[in-house]
Amino acid sequence: MTKALFKLLWDVCLMELAKMLGFKSPKALAACQAAHDHHKSWQILEIFLFAMSGELLVPYVRQALEKKETPSVEGFLASNKTPNAALMAKIVFDHSLALHVFRAGVRRNNTEVILCSRSKFSPLFFGLNMPFYMEAFVRDSLIRIQCPPAVNEFMRKNETYTVTGNESKGEGGDFVLENLNRKSKSFMPPGLPTDEKWLTISRNIDKLDEIRLNMQTIMGLTDKDSEYTYAYDISEEISAFRHIIRERKYLQKQSLTTLSNKPLDSAFLHFAEHAQENKDSHYTHIQTHALSSRLKHTPIFIFQEHREKHTNIANKTKAEISTHIETQLDTLKSHTLSQKWKKVKNLKKSVLLEFLKELNEIKDAESQSESDVE
Template identity: 30%
Template sequence: MISKLIEDKLVCLSCTTLVAREEVDQHSKIHADAEYKKFYDWIMLRPGVGHVEMNVAKAIFKLLWTPLLRHVSSIMGFKTARSQAFIQGCGDNHITWQIIRVVTESILKELLVPYARLCSERNQVPTVDGYMAWVQGVKNNNYQMLFKFANLLVAFHLMRSGVRKNNSNAMLAGRQRLVPIFFVAQHRIYQRLVLRDMIVRQQQPSPVREYVRATTSYTVTGDETRGEGGDFILEAKNRSTKSWIPPGVPSSGQWIHASRCSERLEGVKTSVLERCGVARQNDASMVSLQENEDRLRAEIRRLKYLEKPQEEVQQLMSLDGEVLHPSFVNFDTIADKNYSAAKEAMRLGTAPKPEKLYITTDDADLTKMTKAEVLERISLRVEALGSEGERERWRKEIQRKKSKNKAAMIELLEELEAQQHQFVEDDNEMDAD
């Protein structure tokens, strides 16, 4: 929204008139040789690293959900449709991070097991270089897929660590490795955001660039390993302030009282809870890391998912046994291709034409489904929506359109999926800018 205003509003250097970009041709009839520049070129937008991290996590969960995370969440106790929808949508940042930690540790260790066994059989010492050479000969697509997942998850750790320690290089290294996955689904806001951010970083004068690098994140506790993005710090402060305002429309006096006294009131609250022996529920949403890592590793071995990496498999399979689309193993190549195409389209001022990524065989075979099957898929997605109001609205829409033909049902399904991909980003657009 703000970035669009910056790009659209120009000033004529001949007469200092503000001109919208689409009005330039008309204005040039008055001043034929006029030059224009952006009126708001003094504004530099910085993406909130907290919101970028949060939406990268959502992109990861969307991409990895069917192949891996759906079964992982079930192993970890999230078995109902509602709880799985909550996990898939990254409804709790703490749980999301705990799951990423469990999955990363489990996959990395299990990927090494076949190589370590081979080294043991040959009486060789396992090495990093040896593993990287060995993995080039892997023919099992399921192994290759998990290996690529591990690369993404390690990059997420690197990005998050860079934010926590105010290390701009680490944050950017991890982020840019992950950015292409925004371009295999409908993450349009963050596609534009990360592209614009890299352009802005290149154009910054040296003093500004150094300032931006030095202020990737901030710490409010004094612990240099617990940095947060300024966007999250501001949100936390706003929530804390609002928590002391009574229900209803607040008066100016209530706002002033809450704003001036929130820190003192928080101190009183903490003291009262400590005296009453009531602990703060900061860790209520955490999951057991070691226990769930052991469960996941045991499940991978029980399924013999990575047992024969040097043998080709007939079908690409999810961890819970669903057949995946054969091209999905190359999701990283498709993502990189779409990312490059988006950069080129931005340079030329044209609309990008991304390649479609199919996760399951059904994704590519909607036209082969019956109308009843399409309706069933729509209903399942509607019931997984987080808001009862949204669920009720879509139920009415289904009732209104279910008498139409299958093509209309497929169009309705695509519309629903597009909304599910987009609604969180729309909510965060102002925060991201």
């Protein structure tokens, strides 16, 4: 989910936020964009959520107070917004907030919160063409619908686990196993690990961990994992990012742009509706195809050049070009052209493009003749 938001927002505003946080070089920005470091990525999204939501709400609240009205959720949603403000409101309160709520649900093993926030966020997987997440979401949804009540209840009680016993520190099972694996590796002596070493450490990991904790207590040391037991104060970063948003008058602009003032694709404002359409289309597709089939949806276009690149026939595969040519041939109904197609269909891509160009010229000429007759 974190990677999905980075994919959606990187060019829009997260790149500027990353630069503000000190990611200056191309390699540093690329590492930040990849969102490999979960903790750093989470903090960046938290800064974005609280900074952008604050800048969205302040003007509305001031306007409501000037009119001597009580600010409300309904009032904010119904208020007039510039294109950038409308876009950010969708992203912040539909998707960024959904991720925030999802994490809270995971931490507290709250099934209803987890499923509700995940469902709200899920169209983004289909809008951004993330096949692994699309399949995982669909499979999990179907399992929950089809499994017996007893299994469903077991899943509900064990969505996440807490190793420490703290009810507010739940983690997914994969994270628990990952931490256990990391702990096992920390006891591994230098050199190539053998089966005997793995067996010894795995059988005695609890005793080894107890010995290490006792020694840390005696020596007054802090466990290296304890750095994540407190919330880092990001209030200064939030204020700094709010200053950038306000200074550039981003939410007051009458055109749809990035934070760095680059024009966005005109349809990007409706990315949520497009993502939902892709999700509905995917559900229709899997009714007659395997769940693992990779249906490639029309992506969300962030910039106009992305749309032009996607629609340019020269960027299509040979199979896609061939399909397009055969559709044209069905329309033209020419025996001569059909025979020529049989001769060139297995040749290289450039030949197919030339043949398609010829078909388009013939079709345009026929359309022109019909117009002249009328």
